Amino acid sequence: MYRDLGYYWLRLGIYIALCVCVGTIFFDIGHNFGSIQARGSMLMFVAAFLTFMAIGGFPSFVEDMKIFGRERLNGHYSVGAYEIGNTISSTPYLLLISLIPGAIAYYLARLQDGAEYFIYFALVLFVCMMLVESLMMIVASLIPDFLMGIITGAGIQGVMMLNGGFFRLPNDLPKPFWKYPMYYIAFHKYANQGFYKNEFEGLTFPNGLVGGSPTITGEKIFSETWQVEMGYSKWVDLAILLGMVVLYRLMFLGIIKFSENVMKKK
Numbered sequence: 595m596y597r598d599l600g601y602y603w604l605r606l607g608i609y610i611a612l613c614v615c616v617g618t619i620f621f622d623i624g625h626n627f628g629s630i631q632a633r634g635s636m637l638m639f640v641a642a643f644l645t646f647m648a649i650g651g652f653p654s655f656v657e658d659m660k661i662f663g664r665e666r667l668n669g670h671y672s673v674g675a676y677e678i679g680n681t682i683s684s685t686p687y688l689l690l691i692s693l694i695p696g697a698i699a700y701y702l703a704r705l706q707d708g709a710e711y712f713i714y715f716a717l718v719l720f721v722c723m724m725l726v727e728s729l730m731m732i733v734a735s736l737i738p739d740f741l742m743g744i745i746t747g748a749g750i751q752g753v754m755m756l757n758g759g760f761f762r763l764p765n766d767l768p769k770p771f772w773k774y775p776m777y778y779i780a781f782h783k784y785a786n787q788g789f790y791k792n793e794f795e796g797l798t799f800p801n802g803l804v805g806g807s808p809t810i811t812g813e814k815i816f817s818e819t820w821q822v823e824m825g826y827s828k829w830v831d832l833a834i835l836l837g838m839v840v841l842y843r844l845m846f847l848g849i850i851k852f853s854e855n856v857m858k859k860k
Contacts, residue, residue, distance in 0.1 A: 617702025758782025
Protein backbone atom coordinates (compact mmCIF):
# COMPACT_ATOMS: atom_id res chain seq x y z
CA MET A 595 0.00 0.00 0.00
CA TYR A 596 2.83 2.38 0.86
CA ARG A 597 4.60 1.70 -2.44
CA ASP A 598 1.46 1.93 -4.57
CA LEU A 599 1.19 5.59 -5.58
CA GLY A 600 -2.44 5.40 -6.67
CA TYR A 601 -3.79 3.29 -3.81
CA TYR A 602 -3.87 6.02 -1.16
CA TRP A 603 -1.37 8.77 -1.99
CA LEU A 604 -3.08 9.92 -5.19
CA ARG A 605 -6.42 9.68 -3.43
CA LEU A 606 -5.04 11.81 -0.59
CA GLY A 607 -4.00 14.49 -3.08
CA ILE A 608 -7.39 14.44 -4.81
CA TYR A 609 -9.20 14.58 -1.47
CA ILE A 610 -7.14 17.59 -0.39
CA ALA A 611 -7.91 19.37 -3.69
CA LEU A 612 -11.62 18.55 -3.40
CA CYS A 613 -11.80 19.71 0.21
CA VAL A 614 -10.08 22.96 -0.70
CA CYS A 615 -12.82 23.41 -3.30
CA VAL A 616 -15.56 22.56 -0.78
CA GLY A 617 -14.02 24.78 1.90
CA THR A 618 -13.66 27.78 -0.41
CA ILE A 619 -17.15 27.38 -1.92
CA PHE A 620 -18.67 27.27 1.57
CA PHE A 621 -16.04 29.60 3.06
CA ASP A 622 -17.09 31.19 6.37
CA ILE A 623 -20.56 29.75 6.05
CA GLY A 624 -21.96 32.08 8.72
CA HIS A 625 -25.10 31.84 10.82
CA ASN A 626 -27.76 33.47 8.67
CA PHE A 627 -30.94 31.74 7.51
CA GLY A 628 -29.40 30.74 4.17
CA SER A 629 -26.54 28.96 5.93
CA ILE A 630 -28.98 26.27 7.12
CA GLN A 631 -29.33 24.84 3.60
CA ALA A 632 -25.66 25.48 2.86
CA ARG A 633 -24.53 23.48 5.91
CA GLY A 634 -26.80 20.60 5.00
CA SER A 635 -25.54 20.58 1.40
CA MET A 636 -21.89 20.65 2.44
CA LEU A 637 -22.30 17.84 4.97
CA MET A 638 -24.20 15.74 2.44
CA PHE A 639 -21.37 16.20 -0.08
CA VAL A 640 -18.85 15.01 2.50
CA ALA A 641 -20.97 12.00 3.52
CA ALA A 642 -21.85 10.99 -0.03
CA PHE A 643 -19.34 12.09 -2.66
CA LEU A 644 -16.10 12.04 -0.65
CA THR A 645 -16.82 8.50 0.51
CA PHE A 646 -17.97 7.58 -3.02
CA MET A 647 -14.40 8.12 -4.21
CA ALA A 648 -13.26 5.15 -2.14
CA ILE A 649 -14.23 2.99 -5.12
CA GLY A 650 -10.95 4.23 -6.63
CA GLY A 651 -9.19 1.56 -4.58
CA PHE A 652 -11.11 -1.22 -6.33
CA PRO A 653 -8.37 -2.18 -8.84
CA SER A 654 -5.95 -2.63 -5.93
CA PHE A 655 -8.52 -4.80 -4.11
CA VAL A 656 -8.74 -7.03 -7.18
CA GLU A 657 -4.94 -7.38 -7.32
CA ASP A 658 -4.91 -8.14 -3.58
CA MET A 659 -7.52 -10.84 -4.10
CA LYS A 660 -5.40 -12.49 -6.83
CA ILE A 661 -2.35 -12.59 -4.56
CA PHE A 662 -4.46 -13.78 -1.64
CA GLY A 663 -5.97 -16.54 -3.79
CA ARG A 664 -2.55 -17.92 -4.71
CA GLU A 665 -1.12 -17.69 -1.20
CA ARG A 666 -4.25 -19.14 0.33
CA LEU A 667 -4.05 -22.17 -1.96
CA ASN A 668 -0.48 -22.67 -0.73
CA GLY A 669 -1.73 -22.60 2.85
CA HIS A 670 0.32 -19.58 3.91
CA TYR A 671 -2.41 -17.98 6.06
CA SER A 672 -6.11 -18.06 6.81
CA VAL A 673 -8.90 -15.85 5.47
CA GLY A 674 -9.23 -14.25 8.90
CA ALA A 675 -5.52 -13.37 8.99
CA TYR A 676 -5.78 -11.72 5.56
CA GLU A 677 -8.83 -9.69 6.58
CA ILE A 678 -7.30 -8.56 9.89
CA GLY A 679 -4.02 -7.66 8.14
CA ASN A 680 -5.86 -5.71 5.45
CA THR A 681 -7.91 -3.80 8.03
CA ILE A 682 -4.91 -2.90 10.22
CA SER A 683 -2.70 -1.87 7.29
CA SER A 684 -5.37 0.34 5.67
CA THR A 685 -6.47 2.08 8.88
CA PRO A 686 -3.58 4.63 9.12
CA TYR A 687 -4.07 5.70 5.49
CA LEU A 688 -7.83 6.08 5.86
CA LEU A 689 -7.30 8.05 9.06
CA LEU A 690 -4.87 10.35 7.24
CA ILE A 691 -7.32 10.81 4.36
CA SER A 692 -10.08 11.67 6.85
CA LEU A 693 -8.12 14.04 9.08
CA ILE A 694 -6.17 16.26 6.67
CA PRO A 695 -8.79 16.90 3.94
CA GLY A 696 -11.54 16.89 6.60
CA ALA A 697 -9.76 19.60 8.60
CA ILE A 698 -9.30 21.74 5.47
CA ALA A 699 -13.01 21.63 4.58
CA TYR A 700 -14.20 21.94 8.19
CA TYR A 701 -12.14 24.95 9.21
CA LEU A 702 -12.39 26.83 5.90
CA ALA A 703 -16.17 26.61 6.15
CA ARG A 704 -15.99 27.47 9.86
CA LEU A 705 -18.45 24.89 11.02
CA GLN A 706 -19.20 24.30 14.72
CA ASP A 707 -16.49 25.69 17.02
CA GLY A 708 -14.82 23.21 19.36
CA ALA A 709 -12.37 20.35 18.90
CA GLU A 710 -14.94 17.78 20.00
CA TYR A 711 -17.19 18.66 17.02
CA PHE A 712 -14.34 18.30 14.53
CA ILE A 713 -13.25 15.00 16.09
CA TYR A 714 -16.76 13.60 15.62
CA PHE A 715 -16.86 14.95 12.04
CA ALA A 716 -13.52 13.25 11.23
CA LEU A 717 -14.58 10.00 12.93
CA VAL A 718 -17.77 9.75 10.86
CA LEU A 719 -15.80 10.44 7.67
CA PHE A 720 -13.19 7.83 8.65
CA VAL A 721 -15.77 5.14 9.44
CA CYS A 722 -17.64 5.86 6.20
CA MET A 723 -14.36 5.41 4.29
CA MET A 724 -13.82 2.07 6.00
CA LEU A 725 -17.40 1.08 5.29
CA VAL A 726 -17.14 1.82 1.56
CA GLU A 727 -13.80 -0.02 1.36
CA SER A 728 -15.46 -3.00 3.07
CA LEU A 729 -18.31 -2.82 0.56
CA MET A 730 -15.83 -2.77 -2.34
CA MET A 731 -14.04 -5.79 -0.85
CA ILE A 732 -17.33 -7.68 -1.03
CA VAL A 733 -17.80 -6.57 -4.65
CA ALA A 734 -14.21 -7.60 -5.48
CA SER A 735 -14.80 -11.06 -4.02
CA LEU A 736 -17.92 -11.51 -6.19
CA ILE A 737 -16.92 -9.62 -9.36
CA PRO A 738 -13.16 -9.80 -10.00
CA ASP A 739 -13.38 -7.71 -13.19
CA PHE A 740 -12.12 -4.08 -12.86
CA LEU A 741 -14.76 -2.36 -14.97
CA MET A 742 -17.75 -4.43 -13.90
CA GLY A 743 -16.74 -4.17 -10.24
CA ILE A 744 -16.42 -0.38 -10.33
CA ILE A 745 -19.77 -0.06 -12.13
CA THR A 746 -21.44 -2.36 -9.60
CA GLY A 747 -19.93 -0.56 -6.60
CA ALA A 748 -20.87 2.84 -8.01
CA GLY A 749 -24.42 1.62 -8.66
CA ILE A 750 -24.85 0.33 -5.10
CA GLN A 751 -23.56 3.58 -3.63
CA GLY A 752 -25.71 5.64 -6.00
CA VAL A 753 -28.86 3.89 -4.78
CA MET A 754 -27.83 4.35 -1.13
CA MET A 755 -27.07 8.01 -1.77
CA LEU A 756 -30.46 8.65 -3.37
CA ASN A 757 -32.46 7.39 -0.42
CA GLY A 758 -30.13 8.56 2.36
CA GLY A 759 -32.51 11.34 3.44
CA PHE A 760 -31.17 14.40 1.60
CA PHE A 761 -32.40 14.33 -1.99
CA ARG A 762 -35.76 13.06 -0.76
CA LEU A 763 -36.67 13.72 2.86
CA PRO A 764 -37.32 10.59 4.96
CA ASN A 765 -41.06 11.23 5.43
CA ASP A 766 -41.50 11.73 1.67
CA LEU A 767 -39.80 8.50 0.61
CA PRO A 768 -42.21 5.88 -0.82
CA LYS A 769 -42.73 3.53 2.10
CA PRO A 770 -42.65 0.22 0.24
CA PHE A 771 -39.05 -0.66 -0.55
CA TRP A 772 -37.46 2.85 -0.50
CA LYS A 773 -38.35 3.73 3.10
CA TYR A 774 -38.60 0.16 4.38
CA PRO A 775 -36.02 -1.32 4.18
CA MET A 776 -33.69 0.65 1.83
CA TYR A 777 -33.58 3.89 3.87
CA TYR A 778 -32.40 1.94 6.92
CA ILE A 779 -29.86 -0.09 4.94
CA ALA A 780 -28.20 2.98 3.39
CA PHE A 781 -25.21 4.08 5.47
CA HIS A 782 -25.79 7.68 4.27
CA LYS A 783 -28.80 7.84 6.60
CA TYR A 784 -26.64 7.43 9.67
CA ALA A 785 -23.78 9.56 8.32
CA ASN A 786 -26.12 12.45 7.47
CA GLN A 787 -27.94 12.23 10.78
CA GLY A 788 -24.70 12.14 12.75
CA PHE A 789 -23.35 15.13 10.83
CA TYR A 790 -26.59 17.11 11.27
CA LYS A 791 -26.79 16.44 15.00
CA ASN A 792 -23.14 17.33 15.43
CA GLU A 793 -23.40 20.53 13.40
CA PHE A 794 -26.77 22.05 14.32
CA GLU A 795 -26.99 21.11 18.01
CA GLY A 796 -26.70 24.22 20.19
CA LEU A 797 -26.80 26.73 17.32
CA THR A 798 -29.42 29.42 16.76
CA PHE A 799 -30.31 31.03 13.41
CA PRO A 800 -32.52 33.97 12.41
CA ASN A 801 -35.85 32.68 11.15
CA GLY A 802 -36.44 33.72 7.54
CA LEU A 803 -39.99 32.35 7.47
CA VAL A 804 -42.92 34.78 7.68
CA GLY A 805 -45.07 34.52 10.79
CA GLY A 806 -42.67 32.48 12.86
CA SER A 807 -40.51 33.25 15.87
CA PRO A 808 -37.53 35.58 15.24
CA THR A 809 -35.02 32.75 15.77
CA ILE A 810 -34.91 29.05 15.10
CA THR A 811 -32.84 26.53 17.07
CA GLY A 812 -30.51 23.97 15.58
CA GLU A 813 -32.47 21.18 17.26
CA LYS A 814 -35.66 22.30 15.50
CA ILE A 815 -33.80 22.44 12.18
CA PHE A 816 -32.48 18.91 12.25
CA SER A 817 -35.77 17.49 13.59
CA GLU A 818 -38.17 19.39 11.29
CA THR A 819 -36.19 20.64 8.29
CA TRP A 820 -33.99 17.54 7.86
CA GLN A 821 -36.40 15.14 9.62
CA VAL A 822 -33.64 13.58 11.70
CA GLU A 823 -34.66 10.86 14.18
CA MET A 824 -34.40 12.36 17.67
CA GLY A 825 -34.69 9.23 19.81
CA TYR A 826 -30.93 8.69 20.11
CA SER A 827 -27.68 10.66 20.13
CA LYS A 828 -25.15 11.21 17.36
CA TRP A 829 -22.87 8.63 18.97
CA VAL A 830 -25.47 5.94 18.27
CA ASP A 831 -25.32 6.89 14.58
CA LEU A 832 -21.53 6.46 14.70
CA ALA A 833 -21.91 3.11 16.49
CA ILE A 834 -24.34 1.90 13.80
CA LEU A 835 -21.84 2.86 11.10
CA LEU A 836 -19.12 0.92 12.94
CA GLY A 837 -21.49 -2.03 13.21
CA MET A 838 -22.05 -1.89 9.45
CA VAL A 839 -18.26 -1.98 8.89
CA VAL A 840 -18.03 -5.14 11.02
CA LEU A 841 -21.04 -6.66 9.22
CA TYR A 842 -19.56 -5.99 5.76
CA ARG A 843 -16.20 -7.45 6.80
CA LEU A 844 -17.96 -10.57 8.14
CA MET A 845 -19.91 -10.82 4.88
CA PHE A 846 -16.63 -10.70 2.97
CA LEU A 847 -15.24 -13.42 5.22
CA GLY A 848 -18.35 -15.55 4.66
CA ILE A 849 -18.22 -15.14 0.87
CA ILE A 850 -14.55 -16.20 0.73
CA LYS A 851 -15.21 -19.21 2.99
CA PHE A 852 -18.21 -20.22 0.89
CA SER A 853 -16.19 -19.89 -2.33
CA GLU A 854 -13.44 -22.08 -0.85
CA ASN A 855 -15.94 -24.78 0.15
CA VAL A 856 -17.45 -24.76 -3.34
CA MET A 857 -13.98 -25.11 -4.91
CA LYS A 858 -13.10 -28.03 -2.58
CA LYS A 859 -16.26 -29.89 -3.59
CA LYS A 860 -15.33 -29.49 -7.25
